[in-house]
Amino acid sequence: MSRGHAVRAGDGAISRDRHGPASDTLQKYLRAVRGFFIKRVQASEVDDMVQTVALRIQSRGEASSAIENPERYIFQVARSVMIDQHRKNVSRQAARHETLEEWHHPVDEMSPDRIVESADALQHVMNALHCLPTRTRQAFVLHRFEHLSYGDIAAEMGISISAVEKHIMRAIRKLSVALDDE
Known part of the structure; x- marks a missing residue:
């Protein structure tokens, strides 16, 4: 048993097979997980979090070969990923970070006039x-x-x-x- 979920071999199970019905099931649920995240986190974090959910499910190995309720399991993993991301953002004080925009780094044009003026000033x-x-x-x-x-x-x-x-x-x-x- 894993996290209180009954594990059994069966038709609705998630397996490590990347091609086939189980993979299609995983893809279907990951689309739903994307919608779950879109409603709850910043858009810039959605893709990474969906990928983390898929990675956690794939990395379970033999333990994920058969899960009785794949939808509940996947959304439990998604909630866990969301909580982990929130903890990471809080500890890194992500809300206080500013994105670097182009205007933060003004480009100093090196025009021919400016080059001549600088050369004159240096000579002086x-x-x-x-x-x-x-x-x-x-x-x-x-x-x-x-x-x-x-x-x-x-x-x-x-x-x-x-x-x-x-x-x-x-x-x-x-x-x-x-x-x-x-």
Whole structure:
């Protein structure tokens, strides 16, 4: 016996045979299960849940070779799948999820005008960077482009951390002024 259902060999039984009367019976009931789910769950979950019902029935093996009341059994499996899905949605807080739409990821058009403007802006920044004193430029590049800490920069340049801070602050001020003049 399985889940309180009497199991017997008989004509109305569900079997693992994928082709034949039992398979037709399963398909008939799965269409009804689809209708059952459509009334109770989100449309996006229906196909997966019907497939899960079919998979659970098929995976029962020899135990599902003969079920006295296939309709009741299939709908009991469907209710079980629905409850499992609800528990999964609650534990994953599915109601709080947002779907990603196209407008969440705006496409940044790379028009020829924009490419030219960006290249000009980059050239302006590079010119401003080359106008900095050598030690100031070196400290700034090591920090902003090489991502070194002030301590590492100080060790590499042979100066104090305080001197590194002053070089970087000087670079930021001069670059800000140069870029504002643009």
